[in-house]
Amino acid sequence: MVVRSPGIGDLEGPIAEQEDLVHRRLEAAEEAVERWGSRGGSAAGGGGVSDSPELAAAVRELISLSSDGGSSGQRAKMALQVAMVHLEDEFRQVLISGTYFLPPDSLQASLHDNIALPARSFSFSSFPNSEALSISSFATTTDDSRTYCSGFTRESVSMEKIHLYLIDPEASILLMEIAELIILAGHAPNICHVYSETRHNTLMQCLCLLGVQSEHAAATAEDGCSMQLDSHKVKLWIQGLKIFVGTVLPEERHACAHIFGCNSMVEQDCFTRATTRCTQQLLKVGNAIAQAKDRHYEKAPLILEMYEELAKLQPSLQDLLFGDAKDVISLEASTLLGKLGEAALGLLLDFLSLRFNHDLDEKTALDGNILSLTQFVMGFTKVLAEYNGSINTILPLAEEEEEAADSKERTSMAPWEQYVLRLLSHLQLRILERSEFYKDKRLRYIFLMNNAMYVLEHSHSSVLRLSSRDNQTHEKLVLLVEEYATAYLRTTWFPALFHLKWVQFIQGKGRDMMKEVKEGFKNFNSAFEEINRVQTTWKVPNPQLRQHLRIIILNQAIPAYR
Incomplete structure (x- = not known):
């Protein structure tokens, strides 16, 4: 019996079958991406990847096929690139739509009405001027406990109101599914850019809604000009600092951990890029206030309140940040704390001198x-x-x-x-x-x-x-x-x-x-x-x-x- 060695003709069958299988898999994946993209994703009622398991399977198929060589691998990479564009756009739309905004006036009013500012035993609006100083100007209390403006207490803060400008929990689930696919495809830098820019704009809007006029204050500080030490502005800055560092940043970090939990480096990068510039703007506002030259001794409690709140929140701020941004923000916060201390010291010494007019009536x-x-x-x-x-x-x-x-x-x-x-x-x-x-x-x-x-x-x-x-x-x-x-x-x-x-x-x-x-x-x-x-x-x-x-x-x- 003569045994023949397998020839080239005998191998052509299995190879052809394998190539045909790859081709069919590639076509099916391309069709799934095209079909999902034509519906406009979740924004057009497609439901997103949660309701389109074939899309997730198609993206994973394309990731697998793109690692192969030859024309099929190049074609898979091109199809994957198209899928990434759709997914990045979907990610951006969900991120925006998953942040629910009230009209600016309504949101600001709801925040200001529901968040109480510790006023110790005085009201920011009750400071007398140097021409009409009287003990009756102070709304003092009989005990040592802190009172709060407008009769609110810390427990009256409506967290539901604050969460209006944060990411909706249900939306974060969809964002997590999209992020996993994009990171798996090796497009982490793209999604970091989409997330950080979108959230940066949102958080900057949040600061404005809280009454922190960051652009004006930053320009004032950079130009070396002096802004007026206005009690209302200081109150809004303190309130903004407490909300931003005490609520917004922790919630933002929690959202990043949930959405990008599959990759800690991406998680840290997205959080840092989304929040660093906003935090710096907030500190610049405080810096402009600290450098105000029209200060009077009766404004000392305002500066001291800023100093105390920043000193109290500085450790939390450091714990929230990562890497180089942590060092930069920590340095800027420490610098601001020093400037506030110097400003408060100057006001205390001015008051100590008692060099203001008090004519006997x-x-x-x-x-x-x-x-x-x-x-x-x-x-x-x-x-x-x-x-x-x-x-x-x-x-x-x-x-x-x-x-x-x-x-x-x-x-x-x-x-x-x-x-x-x-x-x-x-x-x-x-x-x-x-x-x-x-x-x-x-x-x-x-x-x-x-x-x-x-x-x-x-x-x-x-x-x-x-x-x-x-x-x-x-x-x-x-x-x-x-x-x-x-x-x-x-x-x-x-x-x-x-x-x-x-x-x-x-x-x-x-x-x-x-x-x-x-x-x-x-x-x-x-x-x-x-x-x-x-x-x-x-x-x-x-x-x-x-x-x-x-x-x-x-x-x-x-x-x-x-």
Whole structure:
């Protein structure tokens, strides 16, 4: 039996069958792509890859066939390229349609109505100007808890409203399926570009809807110009920072992890490229505010609020970012934090100098009531006390020319405590200067006593958060009030009571000097009537101080009159 070796003719059959199979597979895949593309994808009711399993199978078939050589491989690559174009367009459409927007005005209103801004114990809109400073300008509370503007609390934030400009969860499922196919086909850079550009535009729009005017602020900062330190702009920036870093960026990272979870490098790249420029714009707005030159000391709480919120959110911001972008953003955030600290320090020192106009009004000049400067300084200090932690970080230790012992004691105190003590010292000097306005020494001491008592009452409040060393300040103020009360008693009542003591002296001698006795009583009555006529209009607003004055006057007058 003769055995023949297989010849070329015998191999042509299987090879031809294999080529025919490849050809049919290629045609079927091309038809599936063309059929799906002609329907316009999910945008035209095709349902996307979730409802078109033959499309996903066709793309995988083309990926497999494109690895082969020859004309079939080239043809598969061309068909795959067409499929990628359709899928990228589908990805973009789903990404846009999966982000639900309200009209800008409605969205901004809903966000502003539902997101409360911590206002400590003051309202941003209630800051007085330097021409009308009054303690009544502050909406203070009786406890140390933070209050919120418009009566909202943090729990009242509607997350449903915030999610309106984020990616819909159902859309992210479809985006994930498309992304897997595109990444599998080796077109990851393309989908990164589509995602990052689309989401960048969306997030920039989000910043604008939150009231952060990034373009204007960025141009202002770059040109070296100075924007105005507007309370409303600062409030919107703080609100935007909290929402963007606290909600938008974490949600964006979660979306990237879900959509591009099949490839961690693509996930990080998409998130970084979509969010970096938006975050930089947000920081540029803060930078422009920090560089505003028309600052006044009453805006210090605004800058301190910005400083605290940024310092609080900076660690979260660093944890969210990746790679080089993390280093860049961290540096820019740290730089902004330093500028805010410098701006706050300048405002605190401006306030410490007390170099602003406070003219005594007619009412104060007539009745010896509390100086408006005293009321404002103590009220404003109470507001600043809410930021004592940040102030301790911002303020350097005071370098004053003092005796070694006192200097050693001061260096052991927190900067905020040093600041308050220096402020009270400066305030006391200003009160003494203002007291020279009163020509009547009796009214001058009433004025000094009222102001010292007001400072005593408010400086001992727990809101100032001073250490136990505050007891020394308290004792000094108590002694000062007593000193002024005694001086008032001497200048007011001692001359009147002297006439009674003169009568007592005459009677003690046993002499019959009725005329002198009557003259003494007459002089006392005249002095008493003058005191009553003049001092009835004088004010001592503190009830405890009024009672104290009554007691010390009675302790002197009653025994002498008896």
